Amino acid sequence: MKIFHLGLLSLGLLATVCVADTDVKTERYEITIKPVATGLQNPWGLTQLPDGNFLVTERTGTMRIVSAAGKIGEPISGLPTIEVKGQGGLLDVTLAPDFSTSQKIYFSYTEPANGGNSTAVSYGVLKNNRLENVTRVFSQQPKVDSSAHFGSRLIWRKDGTLFITLGDRYERKDEAQTLNTHHGKVVRINADGSVPKDNPFVNTPNALPEIWSYGHRNMQGGAINPTTGELWSGEHGPQGGDEINIDRAGKNYGWPVITYGENYGGGKIGDGITSKSGMEQPLHYWVPSIATAGFIFYTGSQFPEWNNNIILGALNGKTLVRLVTDGDKIIHEERLFSKELDQRIRSVAQATDGTIYFITDDPKGSLYRITRKP
Amino acid sequence: MKIFHLGLLSLGLLATVCVADTDVKTERYEITIKPVATGLQNPWGLTQLPDGNFLVTERTGTMRIVSAAGKIGEPISGLPTIEVKGQGGLLDVTLAPDFSTSQKIYFSYTEPANGGNSTAVSYGVLKNNRLENVTRVFSQQPKVDSSAHFGSRLIWRKDGTLFITLGDRYERKDEAQTLNTHHGKVVRINADGSVPKDNPFVNTPNALPEIWSYGHRNMQGGAINPTTGELWSGEHGPQGGDEINIDRAGKNYGWPVITYGENYGGGKIGDGITSKSGMEQPLHYWVPSIATAGFIFYTGSQFPEWNNNIILGALNGKTLVRLVTDGDKIIHEERLFSKELDQRIRSVAQATDGTIYFITDDPKGSLYRITRKP
Numbered sequence: 149m150k151i152f153h154l155g156l157l158s159l160g161l162l163a164t165v166c167v168a169d170t171d172v173k174t175e176r177y178e179i180t181i182k183p184v185a186t187g188l189q190n191p192w193g194l195t196q197l198p199d200g201n202f203l204v205t206e207r208t209g210t211m212r213i214v215s216a217a218g219k220i221g222e223p224i225s226g227l228p229t230i231e232v233k234g235q236g237g238l239l240d241v242t243l244a245p246d247f248s249t250s251q252k253i254y255f256s257y258t259e260p261a262n263g264g265n266s267t268a269v270s271y272g273v274l275k276n277n278r279l280e281n282v283t284r285v286f287s288q289q290p291k292v293d294s295s296a297h298f299g300s301r302l303i304w305r306k307d308g309t310l311f312i313t314l315g316d317r318y319e320r321k322d323e324a325q326t327l328n329t330h331h332g333k334v335v336r337i338n339a340d341g342s343v344p345k346d347n348p349f350v351n352t353p354n355a356l357p358e359i360w361s362y363g364h365r366n367m368q369g370g371a372i373n374p375t376t377g378e379l380w381s382g383e384h385g386p387q388g389g390d391e392i393n394i395d396r397a398g399k400n401y402g403w404p405v406i407t408y409g410e411n412y413g414g415g416k417i418g419d420g421i422t423s424k425s426g427m428e429q430p431l432h433y434w435v436p437s438i439a440t441a442g443f444i445f446y447t448g449s450q451f452p453e454w455n456n457n458i459i460l461g462a463l464n465g466k467t468l469v470r471l472v473t474d475g476d477k478i479i480h481e482e483r484l485f486s487k488e489l490d491q492r493i494r495s496v497a498q499a500t501d502g503t504i505y506f507i508t509d510d511p512k513g514s515l516y517r518i519t520r521k522p
Numbered sequence: 523m524k525i526f527h528l529g530l531l532s533l534g535l536l537a538t539v540c541v542a543d544t545d546v547k548t549e550r551y552e553i554t555i556k557p558v559a560t561g562l563q564n565p566w567g568l569t570q571l572p573d574g575n576f577l578v579t580e581r582t583g584t585m586r587i588v589s590a591a592g593k594i595g596e597p598i599s600g601l602p603t604i605e606v607k608g609q610g611g612l613l614d615v616t617l618a619p620d621f622s623t624s625q626k627i628y629f630s631y632t633e634p635a636n637g638g639n640s641t642a643v644s645y646g647v648l649k650n651n652r653l654e655n656v657t658r659v660f661s662q663q664p665k666v667d668s669s670a671h672f673g674s675r676l677i678w679r680k681d682g683t684l685f686i687t688l689g690d691r692y693e694r695k696d697e698a699q700t701l702n703t704h705h706g707k708v709v710r711i712n713a714d715g716s717v718p719k720d721n722p723f724v725n726t727p728n729a730l731p732e733i734w735s736y737g738h739r740n741m742q743g744g745a746i747n748p749t750t751g752e753l754w755s756g757e758h759g760p761q762g763g764d765e766i767n768i769d770r771a772g773k774n775y776g777w778p779v780i781t782y783g784e785n786y787g788g789g790k791i792g793d794g795i796t797s798k799s800g801m802e803q804p805l806h807y808w809v810p811s812i813a814t815a816g817f818i819f820y821t822g823s824q825f826p827e828w829n830n831n832i833i834l835g836a837l838n839g840k841t842l843v844r845l846v847t848d849g850d851k852i853i854h855e856e857r858l859f860s861k862e863l864d865q866r867i868r869s870v871a872q873a874t875d876g877t878i879y880f881i882t883d884d885p886k887g888s889l890y891r892i893t894r895k896p
Contacts, residue, residue: 173761175809388549408854422827429848435549435856453796474803477851480782482809 165370171521172485174470176453178521181489184505185218186514191507192243193494194442194515199247202497203514204507206257213277214515216499220340228270231260234295240495242302244271244339251275254285256300256312264291266330268301269312271339285310285416288330289356292317301370301442306377307353309336309344311395313362313367313381321404324363327355330402334367334381334395336360348398363401365428369443370395376476380431382440384459385409386417390437391430392458394476402427408435430477438465441509442495445473448502450520459484461493461506468493468506489516490510537661545895546859548844550827552895555863558879559592560888565881567615567629568816568869568889572622574873578881579629579890581611587651590873600653602644605634608669614869616676618645618713625649628659630674630686638665640704641674643686645713649810659684659715662704663730666691675744675816680751683710683718685734685769687741687755695778698737701729706777708735708741708755709768722772736861737775737801742768743817749830750850754805756814756834759783764811765804766832768850776801782809806852812839816869819847822876824894833858835867835880842867842880863890 170181202218209230210223228236236258244252251273259268264437266288273280299313304310316324316332324332327349335358338344351353360379369382379395389409393401404418406427411417423429434440443460458471458478467486471478492509499505504518544555568580570588574590581606583595604612609633618626625647641660656772671689678684690698690706698706701723709732712718715821723729734753743756753769763783767775780801785791797803808814817834832845832852841860843853866883873879878892 394726430853431851433846433854435854472807477805479804480807480809481855 152403157438170488174484175482176280177451179484180519180521182519183218183483184216184515184517184518185214186221186416186512187220188212188214188507188513188515189511190237190509191510191513191515192237192239192247192493192494194497194505195242195500196497196505199241200500202214202505202515203241203243203253203379205238205241206513208232209238209241209257211238211241211255216517222277224274224277226272226282227255228257228268228282228284229260230291231258231259231265232499233265236265236295236298239267239298239300240302240457242304245304245308252312253279256298256302258298259284259287261287262291264293266291266317267298267312267314269300269302269310269337283341286312286358288314290329292320292331293330294319296368299367301368301381303370303372303379305336305372307380309338311336311370311379312368313364315366316364316403321365324365324403325400325405327352327359327362330356331360333358333362334360334364334370334379360397361395361399361401363399363403363405365403365407367479368441368462371443371445371458373456373473374445374447380445380458383430384439385433385437387412387414387433388435388437390430390440391436392440392471392478393428393430396428400427401430408433409437431476432471432481436463438467438469439463439492441493442506444496444498444504446498446504448498448504450502450504459496459498459504461496463492463494463509466490466492468496541599541667542576544862546862548858549823549856553858554895555859556893557592558590558889558890559588559594560890561594562586562881562887563885564611564868564881564883565887565889566611566613566868567879568871570871570873570879570881571617574874576879576889577615577617577627579612581613582606583631585612585615585629585653592889596651598648598651598653600646600657601629601655601741602631602656603641604630605639607632607639609671610639610641613641613674614676616678619678619682625678627653628676628684630672630676631656632672633661635661638667640665640691641672641686641688641760643674643676643711651828653751657715659713660686660709660711662688664703666694666705668693671740673741675741675755676686677744677746677753678744679710679753683712685710685744685753686742687738688742690738690777692740695739698739698777699774699779701726701733701736701864704730704732706738706740707732707736708734708738708744708753709765726833730753734771735769735773735775737773737777737779739777739781744835745817745819745832747830747847748819748821752813754816754819754832757804758813758886759807759809759811761786761788762809762811764808764814766814766845766852767802767804768804770802774801775804786879805850806845806855808839812841812843813837813866815867816880818863818870818872818878820872820878822872822878824878833872833878835870837868837883838864840864840866842870865887 296318670692846854
């Protein structure tokens with residue numbers, strides 16, 4: 149255990165925060181979990197910039213650059229109106245595929261309208277800690293007066309289209325099975341917000357054309373499998389039944405008709421069954437729930453034996469999970485750590501040097517870095 | 523918890539053993555684990571007879587009928603010479619597919635010869651607690667002076683052929699990769715010991731024609747998937763790397779070239795890699811090892827939500843594991859219990875009434891029954 153001194157002087161704070169490194173022996177590596185920055189308000193989205201620093205969203209409605217050394221920047225200005233309520237607020241952030249030339253970033257957030265709200269996605273050009281030319285490219289329909297199940301991960305497909313994972317809005321879960329709302333769906337749009345012509349329901353009457361897959365509950369994690377190019381998503385079940393799925397065009401993932409979970413406090417959901425013809429089975433599921441959050445497919449040089457493994461954060465489970473994949477299968481699960489840190493993990497990112505960063509969901513949340521123990 | 527009185531008077535023992543039922547709340551059911559009989563010497567094989575009683579082998583070289591009520595019978599006579607040494611002795615037992623007319627049972631055991639030993643399989647006709655017309659149908663080649671890694675589960679394929687899982691004999695692990703020995707192989711024979719004409723290597727020069735698949739370490743569990751008809755096997759890795767595989771004709775499962783385990787005490791095995799072209803990946807694996815033993819695919823009426831799930835015993839892990847399958851995938855793992863019982867589990871059997879029986883590996887091992895808690 150080493151003592152780590154966070155230099156917060158640059159924030160005008162005359163304090164030295166002493167937090168310790170944590171060493172953990174995992175199946176394949178001894179790792180060190182280093183606190184990089186703390187005091188982030190419920191951080192939600194995390195992505196690395198080409199200069200090595202990080203973009204972090206705070207659910208409370210701010211976005212900041214956190215330097216690789218842990219310096220927390222001032223809020224980035226120019227964000228649209230965001231409703232901060234329950235699970236809602238500023239959520240995910242991702243760089244445009246052409247960020248190096250366009251400086252565009254995409255972000256998801258809770259958008260208020262008509263006495264309700266829903267998830268929206270906008271982009272803006274990041275310039276001098278300010279977003280310019282902010283343009284909305286997606287707005288989940290319909291708006292609902294709810295404070296829960298907003299999704300929403302933003303994942304670029306290799307063809308330049310954007311996947312957005314959208315929650316069922318909790319009270320409206322039955323609409324995860326209908327194609328005339330965006331509730332409980334993965335949608336796919338072009339970078340400018342238009343609808344890709346090859347989306348599965350573009351020619352289906354009364355179906356919203358953005359829909360890619362349906363029958364979802366609340367997906368707070370997703371990533372492209374680097375080998376297959378397909379979208380894998382992580383979905384919160386109710387009390388039990390968290391899932392990993394491969395999200396394929398036009399497929400029905402069964403919520404709320406089939407689930408491995410049950411209602412909070414007990415009792416069956418839907419038909420009380422776990423499988424049904426025409427509905428996809430998960431690749432992997434957890435009972436009880438761990439509350440799956442953001443994840444990556446690891447492809448770095450720091451942990452070569454984790455190549456193509458999923459590294460997944462969990463909220464309620466307070467654990468970082470490693471899932472070994474083989475083609476379209478998950479063949480092994482390791483909980484890299486849980487009690488050693490005892491914090492809700494919201495998002496995970498791989499840095500260009502192959503180390504892994506993650507953020508914790510807390511009013512005083514932190515950014516951590518995982519390296520191999522020297 | 524209820525107190526259960528074992529009636530051992532019929533054995534001439536004037537003792538009343540009081541052992542308790544154990545109730546466990548699992549993900550899907552509250553179950554009760556009831557001791558049925560105790561005092562079995564390292565029981566290894568377990569199968570139910572049509573009359574509801576059980577055939578149990580003891581590794582120490584005896585086979586007995588244990589009644590459904592828990593009465594332990596006298597040793598069945600007529601067994602061949604068995605070498606009881608290390609992991610060797612009398613091992614698995616299974617009824618012939620035509621048992622109801624032939625009364626034939628098949629059993630595997632350690633056969634001494636030429637200063638060494640190996641796994642052999644014989645059948646006999648069970649009559650009045652005696653085996654008659656005992657006939658050897660398989661003898662693993664070559665004989666080796668070793669006390670370890672004998673396999674050996676006996677599993678009937680739907681076509682009436684018999685799979686035998688065979689260990690690598692520990693000191694001879696490299697021969698799991700060569701086709702001129704039976705070390706580290708699954709073999710397939712006809713009920714009379716002859717070689718099925720469609721075995722994968724019958725036309726391969728210098729290959730033993732009984733071989734079905736190779737590159738195995740020590741498989742102590744196996745069962746036919748009732749949906750697909752294929753053989754699934756459970757394999758002991760070294761320190762880490764226990765596996766579940768689907769054993770397909772002619773396939774190479776990689777041992778000792780690839781493994782997710784490492785040597786006892788640490789250090790790489792073989793090439794120190796986990797995958798290689800031409801070698802199969804496991805469906806599921808455990809690090810650290812749980813020491814996978816016998817398992818079934820559950821198909822009974824007592825636990826309908828466990829339909830087609832694997833129920834697998836573990837020795838070192840002292841746990842009973844439930845694996846949820848979906849086609850050729852394993853999508854969820856539950857440890858039904860471990861510390862609640864704290865005993866090494868060797869074999870599992872499904873009774874005709876849908877309850878589950880298992881035996882524990884101990885010089886005073888027990889037969890247990892799992893029912894739904896009323």
